[in-house]
Amino acid sequence: MNTNLSLKTPRAIAPFVNLARGESPRAQLDVLFRTVGLPVIGLMVFLMLWSGVAGKIDTSLGQFPGPAQVWNQAEALYVEHVAEREKAEAFYERQDDRIAERLANDPGYEPRIHDYTGKATFFDQVITSLITVLSGFLIASIIAIPLGIITGLSRNLYAAFNPLVQIFKPVSPLAWLPLVTIVVSAVYVTDDPMFDKSFLTSMITVVLCSLWPTMINTTVGVNTVSRDLLNVSQVLRLGWLTHVVKIVLPSSIPMIFTGLRLSLGIAWMVLIAAEMLAQSPGLGKFVWDEFQNGSSDSLARIMVAVLVIGLIGFLLDRGMLALQRAMSWDKTAIMR
Amino acid sequence: MTQSHLELTGVDIEFPTPKGPFQALDNINLKVDEGEFISLIGHSGCGKSTVLNILAGLHQATRGGVLLDGREVDQPGPERAVVFQNHSLLPWLTVYQNVELAVKKVFKGRMSRAEMRDWIHHNLALVQMDHALHKRPDEISGGMKQRVGIARALAMQPKVLLMDEPFGALDALTRAHLQDSLMEIQADLGNTVIMITHDVDEAVLLSDRIVMMTNGPAATVGEILTIDLPRPRNRLALADDPTYNHYRHEVLTFLYEKQKKVEEIGSSSPAAAKGTTKDKAKERVA
Ligand SMILES: Nc1ncnc2c1ncn2[C@@H]1O[C@H](COP(=O)(O)OP(=O)(O)OP(=O)(O)O)[C@@H](O)[C@H]1O
Numbered sequence: 162m163n164t165n166l167s168l169k170t171p172r173a174i175a176p177f178v179n180l181a182r183g184e185s186p187r188a189q190l191d192v193l194f195r196t197v198g199l200p201v202i203g204l205m206v207f208l209m210l211w212s213g214v215a216g217k218i219d220t221s222l223g224q225f226p227g228p229a230q231v232w233n234q235a236e237a238l239y240v241e242h243v244a245e246r247e248k249a250e251a252f253y254e255r256q257d258d259r260i261a262e263r264l265a266n267d268p269g270y271e272p273r274i275h276d277y278t279g280k281a282t283f284f285d286q287v288i289t290s291l292i293t294v295l296s297g298f299l300i301a302s303i304i305a306i307p308l309g310i311i312t313g314l315s316r317n318l319y320a321a322f323n324p325l326v327q328i329f330k331p332v333s334p335l336a337w338l339p340l341v342t343i344v345v346s347a348v349y350v351t352d353d354p355m356f357d358k359s360f361l362t363s364m365i366t367v368v369l370c371s372l373w374p375t376m377i378n379t380t381v382g383v384n385t386v387s388r389d390l391l392n393v394s395q396v397l398r399l400g401w402l403t404h405v406v407k408i409v410l411p412s413s414i415p416m417i418f419t420g421l422r423l424s425l426g427i428a429w430m431v432l433i434a435a436e437m438l439a440q441s442p443g444l445g446k447f448v449w450d451e452f453q454n455g456s457s458d459s460l461a462r463i464m465v466a467v468l469v470i471g472l473i474g475f476l477l478d479r480g481m482l483a484l485q486r487a488m489s490w491d492k493t494a495i496m497r
Numbered sequence: 498m499t500q501s502h503l504e505l506t507g508v509d510i511e512f513p514t515p516k517g518p519f520q521a522l523d524n525i526n527l528k529v530d531e532g533e534f535i536s537l538i539g540h541s542g543c544g545k546s547t548v549l550n551i552l553a554g555l556h557q558a559t560r561g562g563v564l565l566d567g568r569e570v571d572q573p574g575p576e577r578a579v580v581f582q583n584h585s586l587l588p589w590l591t592v593y594q595n596v597e598l599a600v601k602k603v604f605k606g607r608m609s610r611a612e613m614r615d616w617i618h619h620n621l622a623l624v625q626m627d628h629a630l631h632k633r634p635d636e637i638s639g640g641m642k643q644r645v646g647i648a649r650a651l652a653m654q655p656k657v658l659l660m661d662e663p664f665g666a667l668d669a670l671t672r673a674h675l676q677d678s679l680m681e682i683q684a685d686l687g688n689t690v691i692m693i694t695h696d697v698d699e700a701v702l703l704s705d706r707i708v709m710m711t712n713g714p715a716a717t718v719g720e721i722l723t724i725d726l727p728r729p730r731n732r733l734a735l736a737d738d739p740t741y742n743h744y745r746h747e748v749l750t751f752l753y754e755k756q757k758k759v760e761e762i763g764s765s766s767p768a769a770a771k772g773t774t775k776d777k778a779k780e781r782v783a
């Protein structure tokens with residue numbers, strides 16, 4: 162296979178391109194089978210097993226949903242979302258009309274604009290969860306990377322911090338959550354809150370759980386900078402900042418990203434659990450509401466949520482990988 | 498009292514190891530004049546790199562010390578530039594940026610931006626690397642990387658240039674070429690150079706004096722051989738020069754008779770070393 166080409170075109174498309182170019186059809190078909198055929202076969206087998214097993218599980222809410230029911234509910238959720246949006250638009254239109262009317266009669270009138278307070282749809286919950294996870298992850302990274310660099314550079318700081326890290330790392334988010342909730346309620350008191358308390362609670366819980374992998378991996382990365390490059394830095398008597406920016410950071414980029422990807426994965430898992438437990442808006446709440454709701458559609462709707470959670474987790478990881486590719490200096494390194 | 502340019506006095510070093518301290522060097526004494534070209538030669542593991550690292554300030558002597566122009570060397574610094582054995586270029590920077598990092602650090606506040614750029618170009622041109630300014634180290638050959646390493650060191654305008662087997666990993670042809678370049682550059686700039694080598698011909702061809710080290714542990718300076726050959730030196734002409742061959746013989750005798758290693762390492766056997774002068778001469782012609 163032409164490796165040059167496969168670097169530029171996405172892996173799944175490369176064989177088609179090569180086929181079109183008339184490059185040894187036999188080998189291209191092999192590649193095609195591996196990159197497209199096998200995943201499709203895997204998916205088929207999974208769907209078959211799923212519908213087979215689902216038919217055999219009877220629950221208090223009826224039969225466990227198979228792929229078809231789940232698909233129907235996914236469509237239903239989309240329809241609900243569209244309907245809700247239309248309602249919201251209609252609401253704002255009516256409000257605007259009313260205000261225009263009052264202003265025409267009474268020019269001194271100061272219009273008060275009300276927000277539409279409809280039910281959050283599935284898609285709203287997805288967006289909420291995404292915003293929460295990304296802000297939590299961002300804050301965690303902003304704290305963890307510098308901290309990891311500092312503890313990686315100084316043996317003394319490492320000795321001071323490491324026991325704490327080891328103790329806090331294994332703590333489950335569910336243990337943090339009550340503390341965070343109470344502290345946020347006590348500390349975050351303003352008349353005009355910029356963020357919801359529930360948002361802050363979920364986000365801080367995410368931060369607390371996703372700090373550690375990034376921090377630990379950054380420390381390891383900083384520790385493994387090659388002796389030769391450290392010598393170069395010493396001979397040049399580089400200042401602290403130049404040393405970090407020119408030598409330490411570029412060499413630890415791969416390890417930092419390993420940590421970031423682990424952290425983002427944990428952040429996403431933690432968030433769903435936190436939202437469920439705290440009843441804060443997001444996908445976790447959606448799942449919990451459906452569970453409480455207990456209608457005949459609930460199981461299928463939860464299944465939709467499960468699949469979407471998985472898909473988003475996968476896409477987040479791919480996103481980090483793309484970012485790593487963009488930021489790493491060694492474009493030939495193999496990353497998966 | 499006259500002071501020498503660079504002076505090692507009674508340098509000992511002990512490395513702490515799990516089995517107690519390991520004394521690598523014992524009472525090294527050496528005086529180097531300004532502009533002198535010194536080679537350090539000795540069997541593998543005797544402590545040549547350790548001497549160089551002490552000169553660079555990367556290791557601290559356990560006893561004794563190093564004076565450069567009357568000042569004690571106790572930390573690394575750009576006035577003692579090092580060309581490392583494995584080039585040690587930053588792989589994420591281009592050739593130009595690698596040299597720039599050093600130039601910016603050394604000449605900050607003393608040179609304008611444009612002057613710095615010219616100086617970087619000038620030094621890369623010295624080693625004939627001005628054609629690959631924007632390539633990264635993994636895109637150029639081993640010899641080219643070593644050239645850039647030399648350019649980076651030269652660009653610091655060091656008082657002393659320290660080189661740890663700078664051409665060790667290169668093929669004979671490239672090595673001969675770089676040796677000639679180095680001789681020209683040194684003739685022009687008059688740097689003090691201390692170079693570690695395994696190659697007897699290289700030592701004799703380039704050096705003013707060859708410092709031959711005894712085997713470790715507790716290695717020390719065995720003999721110092723002054724090479725009294727006129728410069729510029731031409732490897733072709735010297736190949737049949739009796740004085741030159743006499744010097745080679747002296748070094749070989751020291752290494753393979755006086756300091757014969759019991760567990761001899763095959764790669765640098767005397768037979769291999771003998772053949773090289775004529776081969777290199779042929780290669781240069783071709
Ligand atoms: N940091 C260290 N800790 C312990 N022992 C060391 C250390 N550095 C070097 N040594 C020992 O000191 C001795 C000299 O090592 P050095 O690297 O200076 O040898 P060398 O002459 O440069 O060898 P080569 O020609 O193979 O590069 C060796 O026996 C080595 O094991």
Ligand SMILES: [Mg+2]
Nearest residue numbers: 545546547661
């Ligand atoms: Mg060495």
